[in-house]
Amino acid sequence: MITTEQKLTIKDLKSAVKPIWCPGCGDYGVLNAVMKTIIGLQLDPSHVAMVSGIGCSGRFPAxxxxxxxxxxHGRALPFASGVKLANPDLTVFVLGGDGDAFSIGAGHLPHAARRNIDLTYIVMDNSIYGLTKGQPSATSPADVLQQSTVKYKGRRKGMTGMLNLAQTVSPVNPIAMALAYEASFVARGFSGAPKELHEILKTxxxxxxxxxVQVISPCTTFYDTYNYWRQxxxxLPADHDCTDRAxxxxxxxxxxxxxxxxxxxVERPSFEDQVAKLIAQPTDSFAPTAVASLLNRFRR
Amino acid sequence: MLCRASLQTARARRIAGRLATVLPTNPAGSQSLTKRRQFYYIQVILAAKIGYFCRFRARARSIADRPYVAFTRGGQVAARCRATVESLNSPLLFFVIEFLEITGRNRPQQRGRTVETGNGDSIVIRMGGESGEGIVTIGEIFVLVAARAGLEVFTFRTYPAEIMGGHVVYQARVGRNKVLSDGDDIDALVALNQEGYDQHIHELRPGGTLIYDSGELQPPDDGHVHYPVPVTEIAQQMQFMRGKNLVMVGSLLALFGLPLVKGNEVVEAKLGKYPALLPTNLDSLARGYQYVQEHYGERLPTTVGLPEGEREERLVISGNQAAAIGALAAGCRFYAGYPITPATTLMEFMAQQLPALGGKMIQTEDEIAAISMAIGASYAGAKAMTATSGPGFALMIEALGHASMTEVPLVIVDVQRAGPSTGMPTKTAQADLFMALYAGNDEAPRFVLAPDSVEDCFHQMVNAFNLAEKYQMPVVVLSDQALSARVETIPAIDLGAIRLTERLKPEPVEDGSYRRYLITESGISPMAIPGMPGMFYTAEGLEHSEKGSPNYTPETHRSMTEKRHRKVDTARQEIQRLPVSDRWGDSEAEIGIMGWGSSKGAVREAMARVSANNIRVEAFYTRSLLPMPDGLIRAFLQGKRAIIVPELNYRGMFANVIEHRYGREIVKNGIRIVHLPKYDGLPFRPVDICRVVHQVARELAGRVLKVWTPGC
Structure with a gap:
């Protein structure tokens, strides 16, 4: 982690590109929390990489x-793993949605977790596919139609049909999943609780x-669940011991x-730290002596 | 227009019942038959006395004038007949065919040229048996000894699909001169047991050498020269059953005139870590050697002999090893991969060697993760690669497009295997060409290179990294199973001649004016690396502006599409100057051979043979399949009448590419593209090429009806 001497402000961190999210989208809260985290930790933005997948959350880095x-779509974790391994000095945020993390890219989650590469994976979970206009996702609750304040009827027939069907399957439990995969840090935030979210992200x-970090980040257009989640x-219970996996x-x-x-x-050696122990000092890209000695082994 | 034939002679009558059809055919179409009466083609399918259906083809010029017609098969006269045309003006043509002579199958003829076959001044030794029996050990040691003794070697191996058990083949071709291919025949067979004999004996050439463990099998007198060696017995006497393999190696050294002292050197090197085991192992080797000398000293098989004088430096190395070292020499310091036959050995080599160079290797959860990690690492500044085979490459396609869109340098090696789907993981093919060239949504510019020998695997990897870094684009390197697994003696590699290209870095600016996707004349924009102060940008998979922000305007998409493709056009100019193609042979030949990849060795060998037989032929091999060296290829096509395209696929993918890309030249010059497809999972043999060259030569000389071009 490389910090900066300069005093960073939100203004420094906001890019010229204005977010394309709908008014009230939970992702604004996540964006703010991430920026505050960078400022709070005085991270040098030149050493921060934001890696994202596809969906509303995928626009985040811009x-x-x-x-x-x-x-x-779905490959934010492997992309980010490559970035972090090639340059461990970078602080790498991985941004994804519930589609990215728990559907198309779900296969990468256990491996990122067990490798324990130093990545901060923020999953903006709105339990719906927002960018494609409202299909159910892997985290859509079984009573998906009851939970939203958005009135579906009369809006889009296809979408309502999909949501009806979604009630036939159980949702995944992201926190339990990450715990089962032995992720070394598992947390849940809520874009409706920005202060707590900021604290979680900092840690x-x-x-x-x-x-x-699963961040409940409701979609105000297709699946407004603010009220549901607020209730x-x-x-977490004050006496919860966060090293107790059970x-x-x-x-x-x-x-x-x-x-x-x-x-x-839980503290566990990170992948890149362990790899660093196994490898020699990085060489120049042109290392004729080393390559020559390698070729020599094949002399007849 | 079907015709009736009547048969005259008694002999011909005997086969009349089995005569199928007599067809006059005309390449210009039957409607013009009457216009071209002086020019008939007759095709007769008959069941001759030789007992099998064979297809004879003959061309007769003015049958009425010259009644004797020779039917040829494989360039040899198979039958002669007298044919008269009864009525030329009738709508039905009646041929009266009287067979004068039918020559048998395989009967050599004085007339016509025979297709050259054989292994020249080299020998091919095959070892076959159950996996786990030590076939590979015997082969590997034998090959190393041959190489140390100064011979050139070229191996071929297939693995069983099973881990234990299953049939494994190790084949070595050794010679005093550079060996270019697997050869045509098996000169010697080493059988450790009955199965090894049964599976391969039919491929041993007549009069070939059979070496076997006389304790395990008693082969019948089958026309081969037998050299029984009581391998098991010798090992039993020594009370060292694990020494069986070395007893066999020792016998082979004696049989093929290789010095025992070199064998000792190789065994010592192999057992360097276990000196205690050395004496018994060396003894095994010596006993095998002595047995052969004592028993067969008088009648050793003819062999290649050893070269005299100073021996040049040679490396004994496999295709995947050469490719991996090439990548390291090119500066690759990040490798992500997922195990897949036959690319796994490349990954394993990287896992062993990268750490010493400060590089990182990661085994991923799947191929999608492999290519994604390589892209991420390259974005973060490392020279990165992944290697896979067809099924894995298919999974990588989406991310390949992403690397092309985000302009991230990347090298992907596809060690092709026979497919589709899981196909035959341990068999070779060259059938991923279309996937490498075209796969992906929309058009994603990339480069495609194909090494054509083990030595070239090294050089093309260096080329691949240079192109990837310079043009900030994915580069696909198409190797194949046979090339990747075979061991070859190659000349020493001059590392001093290697020039590396690094990606274009931007001038540092911190005012936010850096434009990652700056539109330039060459299409190449300076690429910032995370960590550079203030040069922020997003590597954007969406269509983007010069700054890298999502942008869908028609102007942006147009100019960015052009920018990305312009890099290929820029490279096309460069590729003409790079040593990425070879043209050799008779520059005034009318017959050309164009190909890519590992078929080159067989083509080189075949060309040397047919040239010696005064058939003029020239070849062009390009290692850059995208972009192609257009100028050089157009120059090559000048004056050609037929282009033979040998490929290990069914459709003739490269032939299609040539037809499509150089259609104008092909049509203008009336060039015939002759596909030579092969899809049996095995590499080309020189004789496969020779045969077609002969056919085409006969066609061009107007002696034979038609060249058979299957599968197109």
Whole structure:
């Protein structure tokens, strides 16, 4: 993590590109929290990389004055892993949505978690596909039609049909999933609770290893669940020991409550630290002596 | 227009019942038959006494004037007949065919040229057996000894699909001069057991050498020269059953005139870490050697002999090893990959060697993650690559397009295998060409290179990284299973001659005026690396402005599309000057051969053979398949009448590319594109090429009806 001497302000971090999100979108709250985190930790934006996938969340990097990478759908984690491994000095934020993280890219999650590469994965979870106009996602609750204040009827027939069908499947439990995958940092935030979110993100960035932060970030246009989450949201029990994985599991499985905070955090050597021990000093890209000795082994 | 034939002679009558059809055909179409009476083609399908259906073709010029017609098969006269046309003006043509002579199958003829076959001044030794029996060990040691003794080697191996058990083949061709291909015949077969004998004996050439463990099998007298060696017995006497393989190696050294001392050197090098095991192993080798000397000293098989004088430096190396070292020499310091046959050995090599150079290797969860990590690493400033085979490459296509769109340098090696789908992981093919050239949504500019020998695997990797870094684009390197797994002796590589290209870095500015996707004349824009102060940009997979912000305006998409494609056009100019193509042979030949990739060795060998037989032929091989060296290819096409395109695929993909790209020259000069497809999972043999060259030569000389071009 490389910090800056200059006093950073939100103005420095806001890029010339204005967010394209709908008014009231939860992602604004996440954007603000991320910027505040960078300022709070005085990170040097030249050493910050924002890697994203596809969806509303995927647009995130363009809005921040830092290095950005807008990848393909679902592959934000591998892209970011490559970035971090090639240059461990960078602080890497990975931005994704619930589609990116728990559907198309779900296969990358366990591996990012078990490698424990120092990435901060912020999943903006709105339980809906917003950019494609309202199809259910892997985290859409089973009673998906009941939870939104948005009136579906009479809007788009196809969408209502999809949501009807969504009630036949169970949603994934992102926190339990990340715990099962042995992510070394698992937390839940809510864009409706910006102060807490900022705190979580700060700890997540400081955590050396893979951190998954599920941020409930409702979609005001297609699936406005602010009221639903506000009712369920509550801080984790004060006595929760965040190194106790079993306790974290129990809390994650309490579906009638949406605990906000750090469920689990454990110190484990990061992948890049372990790799650094195994490899020699980086050589120039032209290393004729080393290559010559390699070729020599094949002399007859 | 179907015709009836009547048969005259008694002999011909005997086969009349089995006569299928007699067809006059005319390449210009039957409607013009009457206009061109002086020029008939007859095709007879008959069941001859030789007992199988064969197709004879003959061309008769004015049958009425010259009644004797020779039917040829494979360039040899197979039957002669007397044919008269009963009525030329009737709508039905009646041919009266009287067979005068039918020559048998494989009977050599004085007339006509025979297709050159054989292994020249080299020998091909095949070893076959159950996996885990030590076939590969025997082969590898034998090859190393041959190389140390100063011979040139060229191996071919197939692995079984199973881990234990399954049939494995190790084949080595050794010679005093550079060996270019697998050769045509098997000169010697090494059988450790009955299965090894049964599976391969039919491929051993007549009069070939059979070496076998007499304790395991007793082959019948099959026309081959037998050299039984009691390998098991010798090992039993030594009470060292694991020494069986070395007893066999020792026998092989004696049989093929290789010095035992070199064998000892190789075994010592192999067992360097276990000196305690050395004496028994060396003893095994020596006993095998002695047995052959004592028993067969008087009648050793003819062999290639050893070169005299100073031996040039040679490396004994496989295609994947050469490619991996090429990547390291080019500055690759990041490798992400997922295991897939036959690309795995490249990844394993990288895992072993990258750390020493300060590079990083990561085994990913799938191929999509592999290419994505490589792209991420390259974006962060590392020279990065991944390697895979067809099925994995198919998964990588979306991200390949992304690298093209975001202009991130990247090298992807596709070690092709036979498909589609899972196909035959351990068999070779050259059928991913279209995927490499075209796959992806919309048009994603990329480069495609194809190494054509083990040595070239090294050089094309250097080329690939240079192109990727210079043009900030994905480069696909098309290798194949046979090329990747085979071991070849190659000349020493001059690292001093290597020039590396680094990506264009921007002038530092911190006022936010940096434009990552600056539109330039060449299409190449300076690329900032995260960590550079204040040069922020987003590598944007959406269509973007010069600054890298999403932008969908028609003007932006137009100019950015042009910018990305302009890089290929810029490279096209450069590629003409780079050593990415070879043209050799008779520059005034009417027959040309154009190909790509690992078929080159067989073509070189075949050309040397047919040239010696006074058939004029010239070849052009390009290692850059996208962009192609257009100017050089157009110059090559001048004066050609037929272009043979040998490829290990069904459709003739490269032939299609040539037809499409150089259509104007082909039509203007009346060039015939002759596809030579091969799709059996095995590489080309020189004889495959020779045969078609002969056919085309006969066609051009007007002696034979038609060249058979299957599968197009």
């Amino acid at each position: 809005f921040v004055n830092a290095y950005g990478f807008h990848g393909v 997540a960035v400081l955590h050396r290893g893979f951190s998954l 369920l949201a509550q801080p 306790a974290a599991f129990r809390l994650a499985l309490e579906l009638d409550k949406a605990y906000l905070g750090i469920f689990y955090q």
